[in-house]
Amino acid sequence: MAKRIFLFILTNILVLTTIMIVLSLLGVNNYIEGNNIMLGQLLVFSAVVGFSGSFISLAISRWMAKKMMGVKVINPDGPLSSYEQDLVDRVHRLSRAAGLAKMPEVGIYNSPEVNAFATGPSKRRSLVAVSSGLLQNMDNDAVEGVLAHEVAHIANGDMVTMTLLQGVINTFVVFLSRIAAWAVSQLVDENKAALVHFLAIIVFQIAFSILGSIVVMAYSRYREFHADRGGADLAGKDKMIHALESLRAHVNRVDTRQEALATMKISGGKKKRMLFSTHPDLDERIRRLHAK
Template sequence: MKRILLFILTNLLVMITIGIILSVFGVSSYLNESGGIDFGSLLVFSAIVGFTGAFISLAMSRWMAKMMMKVQVLKPEDNLSYGERQVVDMVHRLSRAAGLTHMPEVGIYESNEVNAFATGPSKKRSLVAVSSGLLHELDENAVEAIIAHEVAHVANGDMVTMTLLQGVVNTFVVFLSRIAAWAVSRLVKEELAGLVHFIAVIVFQIAFSILGSLVVLAYSRHREFHADAGGAHLAGRDKMIHALRGLKAYQDRMQDSQQTAISTLQISGKKRSALFSTHPDLEERIRRLQAG
């Protein structure tokens, strides 16, 4: 969840920074001489700011994941242990089966949590990483299915699709926040209108970004079902169900723990309110696979 929130926060900070810079240099001239709004100019301005924020976050995603999670990248030519070599071989074998022509980077990060994630700016520059806890807690079949799930995320282009969605959400956030700020600035004295508009833009942008994040999180839950289906296709449905049951057993044991899964495109999420969850309930994911 923290990783999703960091992605959204990065978008927000980039949007605010770009908005301020463009305002300082007079680029954001969406207010016309009569004090009204040129909606065409505002929409173009909003799209520039919104999509720039999303694509900068996408470009930074693999680097941020490595830094945050302290991922040890495993290269095939390195002197790897048996377990590390097995993880690399699984990722490469499943990636070829998924039709990927460029193999993802493979990594392991030290954590007691049972999890894995995929991220990166494109299919050619992706990263699939697993936690040490996952390798210790689950058997080989479950690990294979979980890696297949993450490879399916890469093959489905979920990182780019999520970024495009975030760009659209950002555009509406920038657009609506400035309309709301303009309306508020009309309620104060003329000499204070500029300052009030500037502050109100930031406040409304934060508020609308929180609401917009619900759309992003809803898509995050939706894509998990597709990645489960992709993982079942690559590794086998029985293995995928077996892996999700293993995650459910782990989740039940850890439900009172303070540990939190923090990676975008991860296999498992901590239980929380459905609206603010990055992942559907594991029981529902298992049920859909069994019904499919």
């Protein structure tokens, strides 16, 4: 859990800091006049910073996932092995059933983990990738359920909604951290106010980022339940349940080196503290599908 929180905070701080430096150079962050803070200007500044970071991350999400995971994209028009052809055919068939106008890219990444993910900036520019470990350890019905789950993520527009939520959270993090830092700076000597304000922004931004991550992780868990239901509609409830049961049998085979991409995958590994977990407990996901 600590590693995931650290990566979340570090990523947000780096993105927000880079954008803030650029805006500072452009003179966009002048929200303090004398001893007064201009809330309207600060809110605009916070929204620009917060949503810019989120949309930049969304725009490069497919490219970044390919690079970080070493995904080999399958060319559907090229010479394919039997298992590559079968994988592409399954994803395309499920995508058509989900009503997608353009077929996602399909890829495989070399890893012993039993997992898969979907990402991309839009439904028309999406990617479904599976691990070699999943193809080696799951039967056809389980693979079908996993692919249906990932296609459901794309059809639900989960990448965009996650981006919008992250933008809102980033906006509040920037906005509230600066108000709190300004309030603290008013309590010290004027000669130290600027330094205290700068340091307080960092401290409060980290603290509010941790609180904000609780909301993001809660939504991540919700969208997993939603994608499970979508996967059941596409592949059949029995196959979706069988896929989750297969994942549960291989719950230890999750690559923790890609914790930053955990929210994209179908399985989050071992059960962790719920507030900071990207995925619900697999037993609970199976229980809900049985009750569907």
